[in-house]
Amino acid sequence: MNRGDVHERQVVKFERPPPLDGGLELKRLQIGYRTWGRLNRAGNNAVLVCPALTGSADVDEWWSGLLGPGKALDPEREFIVCADVLGGCGLTSGPPLDGSGEAFPSVTVRAMVDAQRLLLDHLGVNTLRLVIGGSLGGMQALEWAVSHPERVDAAAVIAAPARQTAWARAFNHVQRRALELDDSLDLARMVAMISYRHWDNLNPRFDASDPEDPTGGWLDHHGRALTERFDRNAYLRLAEAMDNHDIGPGRGDTVSALRATEVPTLLVGITTDLLYPPAELETIAAEMPDAELATLDAPHGHDAFLIKQDALNRLVTDFRCRRKLPYRLSCCQGVR
Numbered sequence: 137m138n139r140g141d142v143h144e145r146q147v148v149k150f151e152r153p154p155p156l157d158g159g160l161e162l163k164r165l166q167i168g169y170r171t172w173g174r175l176n177r178a179g180n181n182a183v184l185v186c187p188a189l190t191g192s193a194d195v196d197e198w199w200s201g202l203l204g205p206g207k208a209l210d211p212e213r214e215f216i217v218c219a220d221v222l223g224g225c226g227l228t229s230g231p232p233l234d235g236s237g238e239a240f241p242s243v244t245v246r247a248m249v250d251a252q253r254l255l256l257d258h259l260g261v262n263t264l265r266l267v268i269g270g271s272l273g274g275m276q277a278l279e280w281a282v283s284h285p286e287r288v289d290a291a292a293v294i295a296a297p298a299r300q301t302a303w304a305r306a307f308n309h310v311q312r313r314a315l316e317l318d319d320s321l322d323l324a325r326m327v328a329m330i331s332y333r334h335w336d337n338l339n340p341r342f343d344a345s346d347p348e349d350p351t352g353g354w355l356d357h358h359g360r361a362l363t364e365r366f367d368r369n370a371y372l373r374l375a376e377a378m379d380n381h382d383i384g385p386g387r388g389d390t391v392s393a394l395r396a397t398e399v400p401t402l403l404v405g406i407t408t409d410l411l412y413p414p415a416e417l418e419t420i421a422a423e424m425p426d427a428e429l430a431t432l433d434a435p436h437g438h439d440a441f442l443i444k445q446d447a448l449n450r451l452v453t454d455f456r457c458r459r460k461l462p463y464r465l466s467c468c469q470g471v472r
């Protein structure tokens with residue numbers, strides 16, 4: 137069943153799974169996931185896509201610019217897998233699904249990777265041709281490259297750090313305070329939205345002298361929209377996971393962990409990213425033995441990885457073609 141062209145959401149349940157990172161013991165682990173394309177007999181043509189904070193397994197909804205025939209994630213040639221994130225509010229174990237709400241245990245990025253590994257084992261995936269993600273998804277992709285290099289042919293880390301930064305923590309702190317005052321996700325999302333954008337995105341779009349305040353209206357819109365589609369406790373758990381993200385512990389330190397990771401890795405920095413500026417990605421690239429740095433030139437800020445999809449698709453495709461990774465596309469011709 138896992139070897140066909142399955143597109144709809146599926147669920148796998150692990151009774152008494154092994155403890156996940158951080159001593160996370162769940163009586164039952166459920167993972168909701170989607171796949172595109174077919175897994176080959178050797179189990180070595182898979183690509184794992186890791187979602188960002190409020191993302192889901194529905195890659196076709198939020199990364200359609202990268203998913204499709206001839207694109208960076210090509211289901212005609214590869215088996216694309218994406219799961220709802222552990223601790224979130226999809227069909228993978230998390231506060232709402234588990235029913236434990238606030239009592240759902242802390243989750244780390246490494247635990248997210250542990251859960252994804254169980255899923256890949258279940259599907260018969262041996263090695264990944266690529267693991268890719270932006271923001272929280274980029275943290276997961278980097279953690280994969282560091283913790284399971286033997287299973288990863290290449291990684292693409294977009295707009296994410298190797299270790300959470302004080303600056304990004306500051307935004308999460310204010311969001312937690314907002315959630316203490318009011319259970320609704322409105323205010324937290326509005327704060328987050330400011331960190332996801334840039335003045336080059338908002339200034340040309342909204343007239344600051346307009347008495348109807350389109351900037352405020354836009355923020356209100358996003359606050360309301362998240363409240364309708366997301367869960368407060370899941371949000372808190374995922375923000376906590378981002379705040380605790382560090383590939384270093386247990387591996388010397390962050391720099392030692394990067395230096396020991398030989399997986400070919402593409403690091404994409406977004407020119408206007410105020411949350412994880414390009415300098416973060418440059419630092420990672422400087423330490424990894426086989427890293428390539430690329431720049432996504434966009435006025436949108438951090439969220440450009442969701443908005444400038446054609447340009448991102450080109451960066452990822454070019455990386456894969458240039459590295460002659462086990463990947464053949466007509467668009468590879470001419471890439472050196």
Ligand SMILES: CC(=O)SCCNC(=O)CCNC(=O)[C@H](O)C(C)(C)COP(=O)(O)OP(=O)(O)OC[C@H]1O[C@@H](n2cnc3c(N)ncnc32)[C@H](O)[C@@H]1OP(=O)(O)O
Binds near residue numbers: 191349355361
């Ligand atoms: C990566 C993952 O894993 S998935 C998570 C990605 N998805 C999300 O984050 C969902 C939330 N959406 C967004 O953040 C953004 O819409 C993006 C990143 C997907 C796209 O960004 P942009 O193209 O800049 O869109 P923008 O931020 O303007 O949002 C458009 C929405 O704002 C509304 N809007 C724009 N201006 C205003 C305004 N002045 N007042 C009120 N509403 C406004 C639009 O009507 C539109 O509403 P809709 O989404 O309900 O159709």
Ligand SMILES: N[C@@H](CCO)C(=O)O
Binds near residue numbers: 188189190191271272
């Ligand atoms: N805006 C995206 C990315 C945040 O890093 C999200 O809501 O998941």
